[in-house]
Amino acid sequence: MNKKNTNSEDSIDKTKVILDAAIQVFADKGYFGARVSDIAKEAGIAYGLVYHYFNSKEELLISIFKTRWTNFIDVLEYIIASEEEPQEMIRKMISFLFNSYKNNPSMIEVMIMDVAKTSRFFNDENIRHFKDAFRLITKIVKMGQEKGVFHQQTDATFAAYAIYGSVERIMLHWILDDMKSISQDEINNATDMLTTTLLNGLAICPKNS
Amino acid sequence: MNKKNTNSEDSIDKTKVILDAAIQVFADKGYFGARVSDIAKEAGIAYGLVYHYFNSKEELLISIFKTRWTNFIDVLEYIIASEEEPQEMIRKMISFLFNSYKNNPSMIEVMIMDVAKTSRFFNDENIRHFKDAFRLITKIVKMGQEKGVFHQQTDATFAAYAIYGSVERIMLHWILDDMKSISQDEINNATDMLTTTLLNGLAICPKNS
Amino acid sequence: MNKKNTNSEDSIDKTKVILDAAIQVFADKGYFGARVSDIAKEAGIAYGLVYHYFNSKEELLISIFKTRWTNFIDVLEYIIASEEEPQEMIRKMISFLFNSYKNNPSMIEVMIMDVAKTSRFFNDENIRHFKDAFRLITKIVKMGQEKGVFHQQTDATFAAYAIYGSVERIMLHWILDDMKSISQDEINNATDMLTTTLLNGLAICPKNS
Amino acid sequence: MNKKNTNSEDSIDKTKVILDAAIQVFADKGYFGARVSDIAKEAGIAYGLVYHYFNSKEELLISIFKTRWTNFIDVLEYIIASEEEPQEMIRKMISFLFNSYKNNPSMIEVMIMDVAKTSRFFNDENIRHFKDAFRLITKIVKMGQEKGVFHQQTDATFAAYAIYGSVERIMLHWILDDMKSISQDEINNATDMLTTTLLNGLAICPKNS
DNA sequence: AATGAATGAGTTTTCATTCAT
């Protein structure tokens, strides 16, 4: 990703500083509204230095994207490895995503508002991360079906998109309502609420076939 | 919106032609990647003429956005007025959204990929359409709760976001997989699948409290 | 060459105005030292307009180059068609080149100082003009050999380069000595001098084998 | 020229290594296309180190230029000191120039393609070398005239430019045709050919006045 | 209404040069 992957502390630090600044500025102004000089100013460095660590403005976005999805994939694998009940896995996943927002709402804003924006951005390399993540969510749903706790007739892939789409839309709501800081209680409550809704459905049980 | 609201046939036609061209080009290149001259070329007119009908490039996007959400709101109001069962209302809404994709995937692509992404775009005027639509979806959920067919403890607003987010994420999947043409069967099937999943939940009934 | 080859007077004029400005600025500052904004200022237009007529700064240089060599080739063909004595043809060619300097020293400066120097500039398309011109000069030499007035053993190609190289180096001398304006007498004198030297050689006749 | 003129072996070596690298890179990419970092990479050193030995990129070019013309001047003085026949002196000079190309075509390419390019480059200091060399060539011609072996009426300065220009144009031909390696036979042949042409002229003797 | 020439602000990126280590 970045030119310098030396294990020098400085180099790592600077990379991180620039990325954090980029997240902040992208969140505030949007990817296209953000100038590289804004990012440099936010990072407290000369803007030429951004190009020592990254080849282009777009690479910054790609780097943020990759970090985030790689991290999400790691968490999903960890959750799956736990061998808990599938319902619990779903809750854990939702909890992780909502907590990500709490911990770094700007990063989530960038992911939702900017990454998806550039069609050109979705090249094969980047889209793979996407796919991998959804494969894992789908896997959780299938595990529930195999265990007999989730409906058989549900299309697991559809369910995966539904779960993720629900989470993302709620976070978009927070973003648009400028809810940058959100309490742990609210996060927990949102997690419970959405998990219950998705697992049990809107309709009351007897309606079920 | 547009400078000319004369009811001259020509004027209306040209407005429509430009908007359709804009949808096409925005879908292909993204809002920021699209040049006004591209849109004019697609519409088969001189690019200066775009400014006879619209004040700016952004106004094109806003116009598309408004048309779409106004239309969605109309449909939601129509659905609510039907006084059918809330479950059926949910299904109708999902069906409408998926059919919108079938009829004009580029328009949906623009709505998902471009509109949601420009922070600056969400001014008070535009956000009202958003809010109105979600208020209506929320209303449907509340009607179900009042009728005793939906769970009481569900936060209706959350549910509204979950439903819409699920739909949008599935359509994003279609977009990213380049599924520009999709059969009516697939649409119907997707509608059934998602409606059932959202209404009945993932988990099998006895798990319900 | 230019985007607009319409036969509108304005369009042609503007193209010419920009090219003349480019010649002036390239001559003054060199190709790399010249800013497109300098050229626009010299032409009295907004610099964005340069890009209406030419795709890039480099295209300006290529255009100047082409015009000049095409013109030179035309003159050579005209000279050859005259069916004069080969010696006279050589004189005419030298006369033309020196007079070109007199009429537009900046253009010659650009040709000598800038065009010849950009290695990347010599792509196949551009080099063809070069080659064509030298083929014609070579042809004149060969005509003299066939007529029996020029030495048989001389390599005609070498001779062609020698003639042209001599002319160009003398003009470079004028450029470096800042002799921007030069009288017709000087031009005629230089033509005679160089023609005689090249035709008769440095050495006095009896030395000839 | 260079900051360090210590006679330490290392220092001299490194200076030479950098200059050779610069010649190579300038020949490949042109002066303006060459990055200091390219030169450093070619030399196998850190690019900051270039600035220990040279004050600027331009100084590299000036250094190459000076070395070459100083060397040429030395050779011319040596030739003149030999007190041979002027015809032979001309031949020796041409031979030296052509052999320079054979020995280091990149250096000649830089001299022809890059040095002349930057008008700013021709400051008084640099132009003096030029002038000195041409003064010496002119001197040879004048010696021939005084000895009665060269035509009196020839302008010696013109003749000097003609000779040098012929040589340079032939070498430019080799450069443009990518003739990087050239046999000693070809060099000798070219030398004979050009010397004969310049001394005896194109035209056959009886045409002489 | 229609055209497209004209405008010029705005931004990414490059790269020579400096300097702390």
Next chain:
DNA sequence: GATGAATGAAAACTCATTCAT
């Protein structure tokens, strides 16, 4: 001597928008 991180000036080029015709 050697390194390469850091600096920031500089410029080509783009393109939304205006406007004369």
